[in-house]
Amino acid sequence: MKIDFVLMLNNIFKCDKMHNIILWLIFLRAFASHANAKTILPQGHLKPKVIDDSNEDLNPTNVTHHYPLLPSSTTPAINRFGFCEEEQYFYEFITDNNQTQMLWVTWNLTKVGENAVLPNMCSAQTGLPLRRRCYLSATLHQAVWEAQTNNTVMIQCHNSMFCEAEEFRHHFIHGEGLEQHVNSWKRTKIYQKSTLQDMCLRPNGLPLTRRCLYDKKSHRAQWEPLPASYVNYKCLRTTEQQIISNELDSLLGNVTSRHRINDPKLRLQSSRNLIKILESPSKRRLPADIHLTNEILRSLIAETPDIELSSDVLQITHNLMTSDPTVLRMSAELNATNSLLDTFESYMDSVGDKFVSEAHCRNPAIVYATHNTTTSTDNTLSPPPTTLPAVEVLNSHLHNGIYAHISGNISVFFVNPLCANISGIAIYPSKVSASHSKELNYDSFNDFHYRFIFMNETVNGLLNDPDLELASFVPLSMWQHLLQHFSLLQRSPVIVFKVYAHDGLFVESNTMRVRKPFSKILSISIPGYEDALPESLPFLLRQHGTSFESNPNSGCGYWNYSTWTSGGVQTTSESPGVHRQPLVLCYTSHLTQFSYLIGGSFKQNDLTDEILITSVHMEALDIISLVGCALSLMGLMGIWITACLFKSWRAQASNKILLNMCVALTLQMVLFLFVNTDDISETLVDEHDYTKCVFLGALLQYSLLVLFTWMLLIAFLQFQRYVTVIGIQRPKHYIAKSAVLAWGLPLIPTLLVALIDPKSYVPSTYQLVTDTGICYPSGSGLHFGVILPVSLIVTANLAIFVYVFFSISRSLSMATQRSEKKLVLKQIRLSILLFFLLGLSWIFGIFAFMKMGLVFSYLFCLTATMQGFVLFVYFVILDENSRRCWQQVLCPNRAKKAQKKATELQSMTTASTSNGMDLSHTEQSHTGKVGNT
Structure with a gap:
């Protein structure tokens, strides 16, 4: 298919009367060209390039309108379980000068669980690159592509994806004075908020932000208009409170430099510096710090999720969970808490198979190097020690195929069921009966006990446990289906359990909540499995307060990264042979974070006008x-x-x-x-x-x-x-x-x-x-x-x-x-x-x-x-x-005495004055007499 032919078709295509005829001509011509060995071949990874007999190259970014799928005759037979095979589509593409071209695009060979991305090609509707996910179908038992629509129009990404840096003038407040400053908005991806190159803090502790938008008409990214309040804006630089925002902003600039991201030693050094900043004593943590910390964390683990950073990632997340709830709620304006939660969960899921691989099953003595941790071998129910490490790694004394990271607010357990037939975890309170003392492990950080659940255990057995607080496991029947899935992928199956001590990172923006968690939060994930579960997964939670029958909002629920909900989760208080249990039995068809929710009306304070920092003095x-x-x-x-x-x-x-x-x-x-x-x-x-x-x-x-x-x-x-x-x-x-x-x-x-x-x-x-x-x-x-x-x-x-x-x-x-x-x-x-x-x-x-x-x-x-x-x-x-x-009102008696004394003194003064006057008169008379004499 030559370029001149395509351009000719584009000109004819503009005639509305022949629209349907032209579509069929294009379609037939495509088949003819395809039969003449003109095909789209991959250049690099997913980069389409048109090759024809005359060796004329077409701009690799010119791609688009999605037409019927054409099977590739040139793609060799590949393992259908581990990879999605090549697929070719016909797209309409709009050039920079607003001309339309029709081009072939090939979705290249992609591994199951990964996203295929067309480089330099974006959707004209959204401005974002086209992505397709390759996943393993549980029904077809083979790798299949995510469904693709037939009306996608494409454009070049270099104009649509990013808002370029732009100058912004404002003032910095220094005590009682102002300093004019020339700043710039950072280059930002569309649909995201940008901050300034030099940190500009608002009084509520959030940075000054500006959203990057996508204009569908011009197919370009553009900044949102500056609000009137941003004119001559006054930012806080030196504050009355001691803060860490400037240090975090400086660290973020260092971390995002390419040489530091690619160097494992520098990444580790940066994570240690981040922990040191977060744990600075006597310094106030602001909502901006939650956002900056998450950006640093994402940069550190974006390229390759190193297991050497696992303890640091856990410690950083733990430190942020200790933040003031008001600060965490206010940071949700930048979606910082949800983004941090997603970063943490994704990282822990990505390193799970490295901690409990098949090699770990064969050689349980393998210990992976982590930093700032200790490895515990004590299995007794001892009280927490006086001085605790930041993160504790449990490896040597646990069951084969289990690796754990424990901190003050989060505990993470990696489980490979192939090693010891363990597929779940049960959580117990700090005080348990003597019958459990030998089989339970103690989490000294979070002050709870736990044990691991074997596949062949039953739900009724767990319901009869008097001390149980929280539990979940993958039953044997479900695991057999999952095992078949992972054997097709030729990867080691891992279950990751994360236990959150409280809901600090699960922030709802609404001021009125109809439910809230009243127990620890258990997150369950099976990395590499993205299809619907073959059967419902059971998990048990202890009831608190009123039962869910008396309040429809009470019961089991999960976090959907917006609010707590119970959709897709079945809650029941009884099971066969068990009546009036304090435990609630729930079933779910998907994996996420679960907790027992209490229904009611829970009002949160409006933090819109909250002031966290002020200018010096x-x-x-x-x-x-x-x-x-x-x-x-x-x-x-x-x-x-x-x-x-x-x-x-x-x-x-x-x-x-x-x-x-x-x-x-x-x-x-x-x-x-x-x-x-x-x-x-x-x-x-x-x-x-x-x-x-x-x-x-x-x-x-x-x-x-x-x-x-x-x-x-x-x-x-x-x-x-x-x-x-x-x-x-x-x-x-x-x-x-x-x-x-x-x-x-x-x-x-x-x-x-x-x-x-x-x-x-x-x-x-x-x-x-x-x-x-x-x-x-x-x-x-x-x-x-x-x-x-x-x-x-x-x-x-x-x-x-x-x-x-x-x-x-x-x-x-x-x-x-x-x-x-x-x-x-x-x-x-x-x-x-x-x-x-x-x-x-x-x-x-x-x-x-x-x-x-x-x-x-x-x-x-x-x-x-x-x-x-x-x-x-x-x-x-x-x-x-x-x-x-x-004195006359409060002390009348004393006033009378004082008045009497003053009267007497005045009388004495008057008498003395009179005597003096008489004496003087006598002397004057005597003198007169003497003179007269």
């Missing part, structure tokens, strides 16, 4: 602010209680001004702590209720500006009191006039921002994600509506404070030496009061806003939040009038 600043605000609120409550109880106290002019200031301060604190919070703001944004958000933000802005206006008026009054003392007279109703000014003037900037730029009150997506977003002005609204008026008032107050301070200091310098110490203390107290009363602590806030140093952030949080508490101390606790009022 952010947590400390938050704690300082919360403590200061709490003390300030307590102080304000004390002022309000004092004002409510004592009319004489609140009637003082100075206290009237104080109460107006406290109204604004209380309103600000209540809004900030209870009303305009990040959670409420996020709810308003999610519900698109922007009017309420603008109202709350404007109210918070207004309360702040009112507070500062009162501070400015107080500064002016203090200036009059301490500087311009002589001849000053307060205007009539000056407090009422001050109140009108203080409560009315801030309306101007507030209304201007609300009317001109209302969107500035809505928090950004990044602020909502980091739990720092409240309804408050931002951008120009913040600069001109808040920062500018506050800066002007603080500057004026600072000038007045300095002038008053030096005026008082100059007056004190004229004081007598005897009272100097007392006056100095009074000056210090007055300076502290004025510092807080005039809002001078906001100088630190302005400096922090201008990024002039982290120290100003700490100073601002320490001082600004304490304003209410300081006012309470000076105007209530240290004020003599307020103390006297509280």
